[in-house]
Amino acid sequence: MRVVYFALFVLAFVVITIVVLDPQSAPAVAAVLAAVASFVLALRAARGPSPATRDAGQKRRPSRGKRATPRWIIVDGSNVLYWNPVGPSLATVSDVLRLLESQGFQPVIWFDANVGYKVGGDWMGPWELSKVLNLPQKQILVAAKGQPADPLVLAEARKRRASVVSNDRFRDWAEDHPEVTRPGFLIRGTHGPEGAALKDLALVPQQAA
Template sequence: MLLAPVVLLAVLLLARAAFRRKPTRRSTPAPRILIDGSNVMHWAGDGADLAVVRSVAWALTDHGYEVGVIFDANVGYKITDRYMNEATLAGVLGLKDEQIMVSPKGQPADGFLLQAARDMDAPVVTNDRFRDWQDDFPECAAPGRLIHGTWHDGAPQLRMSKGKPQT
């Protein structure tokens, strides 16, 4: 007789746990996209502005992308007159440290950016055409590999395809 209430309690607890489970994550990973931070931060036209990069990153995240941002080593000097590492930039951008890369001093970020894009098969948000790199990275010329954009009325406008720009 004592066993029946214990079994009933166990069944109720299991049922309750089943209904409280968090939804499972999506089975397919989010598509990856890279941002040329050193290019995008100039889209507003008033010098370097990390708010532009943050807006682009957040807009892409809101659209379901896994975002990575790559900067030239001098990014901090353009913003604050001092070096900024990945952790500092991540804090400013509201991203995780592992989503940011700063190229080593004296090495342009372009090579790292294009190699990462190749390795991840990811498009790159930039207005750069990487003409100096096309022999090493011919995929730059492929449709959809480079996503161009503008800054209009305080918001990014991205040309995700040949169609109308998206925010």
């Protein structure tokens, strides 16, 4: 293309000289120049963008990295509900959820069927609880009436290879779930005027993430 541009420069110089010497030939010369310019533009379009331009465009494209694997942790909601000595409160549960999220965990929480009656005098399901806890509905589970949530909590933890936030020792279920005795599987906590606190959170194994 540099050779073409040089040739055009020489041609323009010659044309200007002709026009100066013979002004009457200007219209014909202008038509020739227009035709040559159209030819050059068509040639450049056919060649496409320069390698430098293509490389610059490729560098601007955002890379698509792999999505990070969620670091699940299971919360025994009906146990955490009573962590504050004042009595059962969803505010206590909400504080624990926010603390877990601030540490990079993605909580899934199980409640007994009577959770709504414990805190408000009426039945509450995942949809009602999600509005209070500010947690996606799909991460909130409520056991069926007459079904204890404890084995469901442990089954959820096994499925997701996650630890459990609870002050319960789950002794009644230790035979089927020996992992309850493993360090870092059960995360205990408290709740008071200064908010929620979790013990042994640093012991959660990476494979439980």
